[in-house]
Amino acid sequence: MPLDPQSIRQDFPILKRRLPGDQPLVFLDNAASSQRPQSVIDAMTDCYENFYANVHRGIHTLSEESTAGYEAARVTTQQFLNAASQREVIFTSGTTAAINLVARSWGDAHVTADDTILLTICEHHANIVPWHQLAERVGCRVEFLLINDDYSIDTETVAEALQRLQPKLFAFTATSNVLGTVFPVQQWAQLAKENGATVLVDAAQAAPHQAIDVQDWDADFVIFSGHKVCGPSGIGVLYGREALLAAMPPFLGGGAMIDRVTVDGFTSAELPEKFEAGTPPIVEAIGLARALQYLQDTGLNEIARHERDLAAAAEQQLRDVEGVNLFGPRQSEKAGIVSFTIDGVHPHDIAQWLNLRGIAVRAGHHCAMPLHEHMGLTATARASFYLYNTLDEVEQLVDAVKQTREKFARSGRRRRRSSISSSSS
Amino acid sequence: MISVDFHHFLVSIAFLPAMASVSSSMPSEQDIYEEHVLDHYEDPYNRGELASATHADEGKNPLCGDVVQVSLRLAGDGKVEEAFFDGHGCVISQASASMLMEEMEGKTPEEVKDFTAEQMLELFGPQLTPNRQKCCLLPWRVLQSALHSPLEEDEADDDAAHFSGPSLSEEN
Numbered sequence A: 001m002p003l004d005p006q007s008i009r010q011d012f013p014i015l016k017r018r019l020p021g022d023q024p025l026v027f028l029d030n031a032a033s034s035q036r037p038q039s040v041i042d043a044m045t046d047c048y049e050n051f052y053a054n055v056h057r058g059i060h061t062l063s064e065e066s067t068a069g070y071e072a073a074r075v076t077t078q079q080f081l082n083a084a085s086q087r088e089v090i091f092t093s094g095t096t097a098a099i100n101l102v103a104r105s106w107g108d109a110h111v112t113a114d115d116t117i118l119l120t121i122c123e124h125h126a127n128i129v130p131w132h133q134l135a136e137r138v139g140c141r142v143e144f145l146l147i148n149d150d151y152s153i154d155t156e157t158v159a160e161a162l163q164r165l166q167p168k169l170f171a172f173t174a175t176s177n178v179l180g181t182v183f184p185v186q187q188w189a190q191l192a193k194e195n196g197a198t199v200l201v202d203a204a205q206a207a208p209h210q211a212i213d214v215q216d217w218d219a220d221f222v223i224f225s226g227h228k229v230c231g232p233s234g235i236g237v238l239y240g241r242e243a244l245l246a247a248m249p250p251f252l253g254g255g256a257m258i259d260r261v262t263v264d265g266f267t268s269a270e271l272p273e274k275f276e277a278g279t280p281p282i283v284e285a286i287g288l289a290r291a292l293q294y295l296q297d298t299g300l301n302e303i304a305r306h307e308r309d310l311a312a313a314a315e316q317q318l319r320d321v322e323g324v325n326l327f328g329p330r331q332s333e334k335a336g337i338v339s340f341t342i343d344g345v346h347p348h349d350i351a352q353w354l355n356l357r358g359i360a361v362r363a364g365h366h367c368a369m370p371l372h373e374h375m376g377l378t379a380t381a382r383a384s385f386y387l388y389n390t391l392d393e394v395e396q397l398v399d400a401v402k403q404t405r406e407k408f409a410r411s412g413r414r415r416r417r418s419s420i421s422s423s424s425s
Numbered sequence B: 001m002i003s004v005d006f007h008h009f010l011v012s013i014a015f016l017p018a019m020a021s022v023s024s025s026m027p028s029e030q031d032i033y034e035e036h037v038l039d040h041y042e043d044p045y046n047r048g049e050l051a052s053a054t055h056a057d058e059g060k061n062p063l064c065g066d067v068v069q070v071s072l073r074l075a076g077d078g079k080v081e082e083a084f085f086d087g088h089g090c091v092i093s094q095a096s097a098s099m100l101m102e103e104m105e106g107k108t109p110e111e112v113k114d115f116t117a118e119q120m121l122e123l124f125g126p127q128l129t130p131n132r133q134k135c136c137l138l139p140w141r142v143l144q145s146a147l148h149s150p151l152e153e154d155e156a157d158d159d160a161a162h163f164s165g166p167s168l169s170e171e172n
C-alpha cells in the first residue's frame, strides 16, 4: 500500500512549525538530518521522567530499568540489521565516531605501510579523513574509485581495482549523500571478499530508507547514525562481525569497557561493552529503538518508493527549468536526493532564497569535497526527501527554483558611483 | 592561504537559536538581497587582478569552498593606493568584497587594521545570520592578511606569521 504522507505528517510535531512571514516549513534537508515523530520524543521523555539512571552499574530499581531499556534497544537494532548476535551491535555517538573506532582499533592493528585502503570518490569526509589519518600513522595508501559520467561505478571497475590493488579494506558508502547513487553493496562485498579485503559499509544514507540485512550484505562493518533515521542525535551504530570485533583491541579506555583494572594494567570487558567506554547514550538508544520501530511499522520499502517518486517528480520538473543542472544517476538507481546548481547563482544564494519560501535545503559541498572537485564544482544545492514530504512540497520547490533564477539573473544593475558609501542601518 | 571561521566571536546574541520565539528576530532574506547589495554584486568595484600589486593573499570559506583573492598596492607613504579582489562566491561574499575594496582605498595600514569585523558587517548593511556572516567577512579577513603578505622576497618585512587571526574550522 502506498504511504500516506498526510497522515504521517501528523506524527511529526515539528512540521507544524511556522517560519518568519508565517510560512509553513518545507523540510527538504533530510539527508543532513531527519525530524522525529512524537513517539520517539515521548519514549525519551518517558525515560527521563520515569526511569533514568546510569546503566550497567547501579543495584537499584532505576538503574535496572534503564539498563533493561538500553539493552532492549540493542536487540531492536540487532533485529533491524538482522545481525546474528547482540554482541555485534555497538552504540557509538554517530557514524563519524564509529568509522573512527574502526580506523583506530582495527586499522592500527591490521594495516601496515604496504597496505592499501580502497574508497570511492563519493565518500563523505567521515569515511575519508579517518583513513588519511591512519595513513599518517602507519604509512598505508588510500585509493579512490572514480565515478563514470553517469554517476555510477561499474562492477568491472570495482573488480579490476580490487584485483590490482589487493586492498586490506574496501570502505564505501551504500548511498551517495550528494548524488543519491545506490551502490550494489552485496555484489561489491562479494568481490572484496574474493580478493581478501575487509569490507566497511557506510550506511548513514541507506539505513533511513531501506531494509538492511547485514548477513545478506556479508559486510564486516556496517555503520549508521540515529539522527538520520528519525532518531535522536548523539547516537550511532557500529555493526561488526563478531570474530573481528572480538580480535580487535579496545578503542577508548575508561569505565564500562573493562573487566578488571589494577595499578599495572587492565583487561577488557566482553563484547559489546569492550567498545562502549564511559556512560553510553542511554536515552538516545531508547529513542533510536523507537525510531527504528516506527520506520519498520511504516514499511521501509514503502518509504523508499515514496521518496523515489518525489525525487523523480522534482527532477522531471527541474530538468525543464532553463539554467538548472542536475547531478545524479538515472532514477531507478537513485535514492530521494536531488542535487542541482543554477547557472550564475551560487548555491548559498539558492538556499537562502528558498529559505524565504520556507524551504530548507542544503547548500555547499555536503562534506564531500573530493566528489565536488572531481565534478569540477565547489558547491551544489541539495533537496533530500523523506517519508513526510509531499508532491505539493515538490511543486513549491520547483516554483521557488524558477523564482531564484529570475531574482539573481543579471539585469544590468549599476553600483552607486559615490565613494561615500551609503551605510544602511 | 587562510581559512576563516568567525563563529566563536561574532555570533551575535540575537541569533542564538534558543527558542521558537527567536524566529521573529531572524533577518528576512528579502532584506539581505537589498538593491544596494545586488548592485555591488552585479557591478563590483575593482574586481580582477592588480598587476602592480605589492601585497596579496587568498582565503577560503570552508563552509562552501569559495575562494577570494585580495591584491593591494601600497604607495610610498604606506597608504592603500589600490585594492582589488577576485574569486568566485555567493552574492554576500562578492558584494561585501566590492564594498570593502571601495572603502579601503586611501586608508593607511593602521586604519585598515583598525577596521573591525563589526564595522565590516555594518558597512555591508543588512543583518546576517552567523553562517552568512562568514561569507560577508571572508574578504575582510583576506584583506587583513594581504596587508601582511608582501609580494617581494623581502622576508624582513613579512610579519604575516605573527598575525593572530581567528582559528580555522570546517563545516559540520
Ligand SMILES: Cc1ncc(COP(=O)(O)O)c(C=O)c1O
Pocket (backbone or CB within 6 Å): A031, A032, A094, A095, A096, A097, A124, A126, A127, A173, A175, A176, A177, A202, A204, A205, A225, A236, A367
Ligand atoms: C554518507 C554519510 N556518511 C557519514 C555521515 C556522517 O554522519 P554523522 O555526522 O552522523 O557522524 C553522513 C552524514 O552527513 C553521511 O551522509
